[in-house]
Amino acid sequence: MVIIVASILMRRVWGYLTAALAFILYGIVLELCYFQIVPSYSTTHPGIRTLQAIIFVNLFGYAAVAYLAGLLAAKLRQADTRLEHAQGALENLQALHENIIQSTSNGLITTGLDGRITLVNAAAEKLLDRTEAELLRQSIGPLFQDPLPVVGSERTYGEMRFIAPNEFRKTFRVMVSELNVPGRGAVGHVYTLDDLTQIRRLEREVRMQDRLAAVGRLSAAIAHEVRNPLTSIAGSASLLAEMPDLSEEHRRLLQIVTRESERLNNIITDFLAYSRNKQYRFANVDLIPLLEDTLILLEHRMAAQNTGIKIERRYSAQKTSVLADGDRMKQVFWNFCENAVRAMKKGGTLTVSIDEMEHEWQLSFADTGPGMSPLMVEKIFEPFQSQFEGGTGLGLAIVYQIVQAHEGKVFVRSKPEQGCTFVLRLRKAAEAVAITPALSAEHAVGKPIAEGAHA
Structure with a gap:
C-alpha cells in the first residue's frame, strides 16, 4: 500500500525507491527472525533455501507493485492532463460562443419547447428594455402584441409590435428556428429580433x-x-x-x-x-422667457373666461439656450397650450415641464383632458386632423413644419381618458448647427421630427 501511495503521489522513481526501502526493511526483519535476534511468531523454522525463495518472491512482488503502480499513476496523470486540456478547450469554446451571442447586434432569445425563455443576449435586453433576470422563465408569446411565427409553417418570420415598459411602441422583425442538440433532436426554439422602429x-x-x-x-x-x-x-x-x-x-x-x-x-x-415658405430669423434665445410670455397671456385669458384650468410649471433649469426663431417658438408654445385648454372643457391642470437631456432641451405640455385614440395619435401632425369642433386641423401641422425647420423633434403621448402630453425637443445652442438667418423652410433640412407618436 505504501508503494502504491508513493507511486501515485510522487514520480515513478520514488515508487521504486519506496519499494526498495520496503524490501530492505522486510529482508532485515526476516534475517533477524531467522537468527532469532527478535522473537518470531511462526511455528516453523524455514531453511536457508526457503528463506532465499521468500526473499526473492517478495523482491519480485515489490518491484512488480512499484512498476504497475507507477504505470497506472503515469496514465492517471496523463488522463488528468488531457482532461484539463479538454476542459480548458471547452471553456474557451463556451466563452467564444457566449461572446458571439452577446456581441451580435441582433436580439437573440432561446426558449424551451414550452415557450419559456431560457437565454437572452445583451442586444435583446436593450431592445426589450428589460434585464435577463426579468425575462427568464417567462413565456415569450405575451411579450408581443402579434402572434409569433411558428417553426415548420410557411410563416417563420414576421413583424411584431411591442410596447416597452416606458410605453414606447416598437416594431421588430422576428425570425424563429428550431434549437437542435445532436442525439436529442429539437429541445427548443431560437428567436432573432431586428429593430424596425426607426425604419418604419x-x-x-x-x-x-x-x-x-x-x-x-x-x-x-x-x-x-x-x-x-x-x-x-x-x-x-x-x-x-x-x-x-x-x-x-x-x-x-x-x-x-x-x-x-x-x-x-x-x-x-x-x-x-x-x-x-416660411422665413425664419434664427438667433441664440432662451426658451424660458418665450414660454413665460405665452403662459402669462394664457393665464389672463383663462382667468377672464373662468375656465377652471390651472397651470403648473416644472422647470429643471433656469436658462435654456437654443438656436431658434423666438416668434416661431411662441407660435409652437401657443398651439400646444391652446390644444390643452380646448381639451379640458371641464377644467383641469396644464403641466409645463422643461428637462435637460444630454444634447437637447425637452419641453412637455401635459393636460388632464380625455386623451386621444391610437389612430388619432398616429395622424395628429397631419393637416385637417382636428379633434375640436370648428378647428381647421392645421395648427399642429404648422407646428410640425416649424419644429422641422429648427431640426428638432416633436411627438405626442396619449391614451384615452388619460390625458395628452406633447413633447418638444430642441438641440442646445452649443450643439446646434449654425443655420443661416432668414432661412426658408423648404431649404431647412433637419432630422425627422416625429420621433414616433406613441402611447
Missing part, C-alpha cells in the same frame, strides 16, 4: 411629407380662389347691414353671413400660413 418611422415620415406637400399646394390654390369671392361677399354683407330699413331678421342673417365669412377667412389664412 422614417417610412411614415416620407409618406407624411409627401401628403403635406400635396395638401400644401392644394390648400394654396383653393385659398387664393376662395378668398377673392369671399372678400366680395363679406364687403357686400357689411354694406347691406348699414341699410336703415332692414328688419331684425334680415339684420341677424347678415350678421351670420359676416361672422361665417370671417371664420372662412381665418381658415384660408391658416391654409396660406401652412402652404407658404
Whole structure:
C-alpha cells in the first residue's frame, strides 16, 4: 500500500525507491527472525533455501507493485492532463460562443419547447428594455402584441409590435428556428429580433411629407380662389347691414353671413400660413422667457373666461439656450397650450415641464383632458386632423413644419381618458448647427421630427 501511495503521489522513481526501502526493511526483519535476534511468531523454522525463495518472491512482488503502480499513476496523470486540456478547450469554446451571442447586434432569445425563455443576449435586453433576470422563465408569446411565427409553417418570420415598459411602441422583425442538440433532436426554439422602429418611422415620415406637400399646394390654390369671392361677399354683407330699413331678421342673417365669412377667412389664412415658405430669423434665445410670455397671456385669458384650468410649471433649469426663431417658438408654445385648454372643457391642470437631456432641451405640455385614440395619435401632425369642433386641423401641422425647420423633434403621448402630453425637443445652442438667418423652410433640412407618436 505504501508503494502504491508513493507511486501515485510522487514520480515513478520514488515508487521504486519506496519499494526498495520496503524490501530492505522486510529482508532485515526476516534475517533477524531467522537468527532469532527478535522473537518470531511462526511455528516453523524455514531453511536457508526457503528463506532465499521468500526473499526473492517478495523482491519480485515489490518491484512488480512499484512498476504497475507507477504505470497506472503515469496514465492517471496523463488522463488528468488531457482532461484539463479538454476542459480548458471547452471553456474557451463556451466563452467564444457566449461572446458571439452577446456581441451580435441582433436580439437573440432561446426558449424551451414550452415557450419559456431560457437565454437572452445583451442586444435583446436593450431592445426589450428589460434585464435577463426579468425575462427568464417567462413565456415569450405575451411579450408581443402579434402572434409569433411558428417553426415548420410557411410563416417563420414576421413583424411584431411591442410596447416597452416606458410605453414606447416598437416594431421588430422576428425570425424563429428550431434549437437542435445532436442525439436529442429539437429541445427548443431560437428567436432573432431586428429593430424596425426607426425604419418604419422614417417610412411614415416620407409618406407624411409627401401628403403635406400635396395638401400644401392644394390648400394654396383653393385659398387664393376662395378668398377673392369671399372678400366680395363679406364687403357686400357689411354694406347691406348699414341699410336703415332692414328688419331684425334680415339684420341677424347678415350678421351670420359676416361672422361665417370671417371664420372662412381665418381658415384660408391658416391654409396660406401652412402652404407658404416660411422665413425664419434664427438667433441664440432662451426658451424660458418665450414660454413665460405665452403662459402669462394664457393665464389672463383663462382667468377672464373662468375656465377652471390651472397651470403648473416644472422647470429643471433656469436658462435654456437654443438656436431658434423666438416668434416661431411662441407660435409652437401657443398651439400646444391652446390644444390643452380646448381639451379640458371641464377644467383641469396644464403641466409645463422643461428637462435637460444630454444634447437637447425637452419641453412637455401635459393636460388632464380625455386623451386621444391610437389612430388619432398616429395622424395628429397631419393637416385637417382636428379633434375640436370648428378647428381647421392645421395648427399642429404648422407646428410640425416649424419644429422641422429648427431640426428638432416633436411627438405626442396619449391614451384615452388619460390625458395628452406633447413633447418638444430642441438641440442646445452649443450643439446646434449654425443655420443661416432668414432661412426658408423648404431649404431647412433637419432630422425627422416625429420621433414616433406613441402611447
